[in-house]
Amino acid sequence: xxxxxxxxxxxxxxxxxxxxxxxxxxxxxxxxxxxxxxxxxxxxxxxxxxxxxxxxxxxxxxxxxxxxxxxxxxxxxxxxxxxxxxxxxxxxxxxxxxxxxxxxxxxxxxxxxxxxxxxxxxxxxxxxxxxxxxxxxxxxxxxxxxxxxxxxxxxxxxxxxxxxxxxxxxxxxxxxxxxxxxxxxxxxxxxxxxxxxxxxxxxxxxxxxxxxxxxxxxxxxxxx
Numbered sequence: 445x446x447x448x449x450x451x452x453x454x455x456x457x458x459x460x461x462x463x464x465x466x467x468x469x470x471x472x473x474x475x476x477x478x479x480x481x482x483x484x485x486x487x488x489x490x491x492x493x494x495x496x497x498x499x500x501x502x503x504x505x506x507x508x509x510x511x512x513x514x515x516x517x518x519x520x521x522x523x524x525x526x527x528x529x530x531x532x533x534x535x536x537x538x539x540x541x542x543x544x545x546x547x548x549x550x551x552x553x554x555x556x557x558x559x560x561x562x563x564x565x566x567x568x569x570x571x572x573x574x575x576x577x578x579x580x581x582x583x584x585x586x587x588x589x590x591x592x593x594x595x596x597x598x599x600x601x602x603x604x605x606x607x608x609x610x611x612x613x614x615x616x617x618x619x620x621x622x623x624x625x626x627x628x629x630x631x632x633x634x635x636x637x638x639x640x641x642x643x644x645x646x647x648x649x650x651x652x653x654x655x656x657x658x659x660x661x662x663x664x665x666x667x668x
Contacts (some may be wrong), residue, residue: 445464445465445492445495445496446462446463446464446465446488446491446492446495446501447462447463447464448460448461448462449461449462449463449502449507449548451502451504451541451544451545451548452544453540453541453543453544454543454544455540457508457537457540457541457542459504459505459506459508459509459541459544459656460483460504460505460508460512460513461483461502461503461504461505461545462487462488462491462502462503462505463482463491463500463501463502463503463523464488464491464492464494464495464500464501464502465495465552466496466497466498466499466500468498470498470499470500470517470552470553471497471498471499471553471663471666471668472499472500472552472553472554472555472556472578472662472666472667472668473499473500473501473502473549473550473552473554473555473556474494474499474500474501474502474555474556474557474558474662474666475501475502475503475504475542475545475546475549475555475556475557475568475570476490476494476501476502476503476557476558476559476563477492477503477504477506477542477557477558477559477560477562477563477564477566477567478503478505478506478507478559478560478562478563479526479560479561479563479637479640480516480518480527480529480530480561480562481515481516481517481518481522481525481526481561482505482507482513482514482515482526482653483503483504483505483515484515484516485519485529485642486640486641486642487503487516487560488503490503490558490560497659499556499662499666500549500552502545502548502549503545504541504542504544504545505541506541506542506566507529507554507605508539508541509534509537509541510589511529514529517642518640518642518643518644525583526569528620530562533562534637535566535569538566539566539569539570539573539574540556541611542566542570542574543570543574543575543576546570546574546575546576546577547576550576553668554578554579554665554666554667554668555576555578555666556576556578556579556580556581556662556665556666557570557571557578557579557580557581558580558581558582558583559581559582559583559585559659560584560637560640561583561585561586561591561636561637562580562585562586562587562641563583563585564582564583564584564585564586564588564602564603565582565585565586565587565588565602566580566585567580567582567585568580568582568585568588568591568600568602569587569591569594570594570598571597571598571600571660572594572595572597573594574593577597577598578598578599578601578665578666579598579599579601579605579661579662579664579665579666580596580598580600580601581600581601581602581658581661581662582600582601582602582603583602583603583609583639583654584603584604584605584608584611584636584637584639585602585611585640586611586615588602588615589611589615589616589618589619592618592619592622592623593622595625596622596623596625596626599627599661599664599665600623600625600626600627600659601626601627601628601629601657601661602619602626602627602628602629603629603631603654603657603658604616604623604628604629604630604631605630605631605633605634605635605636605638605645605647605650606630606631606633606634607628607633607634608634608635609635609636609637610636611636613630615629616628616630627661629654629657631647631648631650631653631654632650633650634647634650635647638650638651638654639651639654639655
């Protein structure tokens with residue numbers, strides 16, 4: 445369904461990405477921000493799924509500045525390798541590359557953003573700092589709590605697993621207290637990565653609630 449694309453950031457850097465288009469006229473566009481595992485099979489499948497929902501979906505390869513076309517699976521060794529990319533994250537560069545993706549699909553119509561893991565944090569930061577968005581959704585973004593003093597400029601929704609070993613519920617409560625205007629959902633028993641059906645932490649019951657909730661949110665806020 446999708447195809448590899450090239451994007452150009454405001455500083456002239458060219459990065460790769462993946463784009464999926466719906467069969468009919470698009471309802472809008474959604475930028476999909478990767479986990480630490482790159483624009484891998486899972487992220488491409490999310491784009492394909494969004495295309496079936498009627499949206500143009502584009503996932504920028506935000507690690508291309510470090511290792512072009514990095515993609516990873518979910519074994520313990522692969523997770524350890526992927527974590528090296530976020531030992532000292534360049535948030536400004538990743539946001540520039542995210543803006544490039546937003547700009548690429550703006551002609552389609554209203555633009556939303558959804559991110560997972562690292563991408564969940566970037567989606568939140570994008571809602572506070574970038575232009576051209578109409579809605580933002582973040583799944584289990586561990587750095588959101590660090591950005592919670594920044595107010596989103598667009599409607600924002602966040603999803604967290606109750607049993608996420610990397611995101612304590614105290615962090616989620618801090619986000620809720622600082623940002624009462626943001627929709628925050630906690631999924632009982634769910635771990636980090638609960639939405640990804642390729643990970644051992646996949647929680648179908650939680651994912652089957654979170655995805656329709658996300659689609660309803662985009663359906664409300666991505667209207668021409």
